[in-house]
Amino acid sequence: EAGVAQSPRYKIIEKRQSVAFWCNPISGHATLYWYQQILGQGPKLLIQFQNNGVVDDSQLPKDRFSAERLKGVDSTLKIQPAKLEDSAVYLCASSLDVTGGDGYTFGSGTRLTVV
Amino acid sequence: AQSVTQLGSHVSVSEGALVLLRCNYSSSVPPYLFWYVQYPNQGLQLLLKYTTGATLVKGINGFEAEFKKSETSFHLTKPSAHMSDAAEYFCAVGQAAGNKLTFGGGTRVLVKP
Numbered sequence: 001e002a003g004v005a006q007s008p009r010y011k012i013i014e015k016r017q018s019v020a021f022w023c024n025p026i027s028g029h030a031t032l033y034w035y036q037q038i039l040g041q042g043p044k045l046l047i048q049f050q051n052n053g054v055v056d057d058s059q060l061p062k063d064r065f066s067a068e069r070l071k072g073v074d075s076t077l078k079i080q081p082a083k084l085e086d087s088a089v090y091l092c093a094s095s096l097d098v099t100g101g102d103g104y105t106f107g108s109g110t111r112l113t114v115v
Numbered sequence: 116a117q118s119v120t121q122l123g124s125h126v127s128v129s130e131g132a133l134v135l136l137r138c139n140y141s142s143s144v145p146p147y148l149f150w151y152v153q154y155p156n157q158g159l160q161l162l163l164k165y166t167t168g169a170t171l172v173k174g175i176n177g178f179e180a181e182f183k184k185s186e187t188s189f190h191l192t193k194p195s196a197h198m199s200d201a202a203e204y205f206c207a208v209g210q211a212a213g214n215k216l217t218f219g220g221g222t223r224v225l226v227k228p
Contacts, residue, residue, distance in 0.1 A: 004158070033215070033216075040124075040220075040221075041220055041221070042119075042205050042207075042218030042219050042220050042221050043159070043205070043218045044218070045215050045216070045217075048215055055215075056215055091158055091159070093158075093159075102164075103149055103161040103164050104159075104161070104216065105161075106151075106158035106159040106160070107158050108156070108157055108158045109157075109158050111156075
């Protein structure tokens with residue numbers, strides 16, 4: 001089966017600019033997650049979708065970050081305006097089991113550098 | 116609330132030697148436990164998981180982990196390290212309902228020839 005697709009792989013922007021990341025999960029996976037991985041740290045959950053509804057966005061900095069999954073398939077994560085501390089790898093993951101007990105399948109991530 | 120602590124941000128082992136990566140967790144409910152591996156410039160790949168049942172879990176690439184409830188631990192081992200095991204390893208904990216994974220800080224493994 002095809003894996004989780006993410007684009008772009010790399011992005012360099014100046015602070016205060018906006019940026020968007022795209023994710024296409026594995027077909028049939030209802031649950032989609034966006035994680036932020038800062039260099040040297042473990043991934044941190046930003047937002048969790050179940051189909052096109054938000055399950056958990058408690059750690060999403062809502063003043064600058066937004067995410068949507070309009071048709072319950074693809075998802076986009078946006079940052080506007082970006083700050084230097086947003087430099088990180090943004091990982092998308094999906095799971096078939098609504099409880100996540102099967103483990104996630106991760107995409108390769110988008111590496112964002114804010115200068 | 117749930118959290119994960121991985122002891123040692125870097126581990127160096129000789130090829131053929133035992134690999135032991137330590138993970139301790141806290142969870143208010145029975146946990147789901149996972150180990151993931153991340154190679155450079157790649158996403159995370161699931162090595163193994165514990166949800167219920169047998170506490171000794173075998174995963175891919177010869178790795179295994181044992182869930183010890185009394186010690187709140189889920190240490191990862193491999194009897195004989197291979198050069199291809201050089202990567203970063205993450206332990207993660209989740210809960211059964213509405214699962215979201217909380218990751219540890221990771222342990223980078225270096226394998227010496």
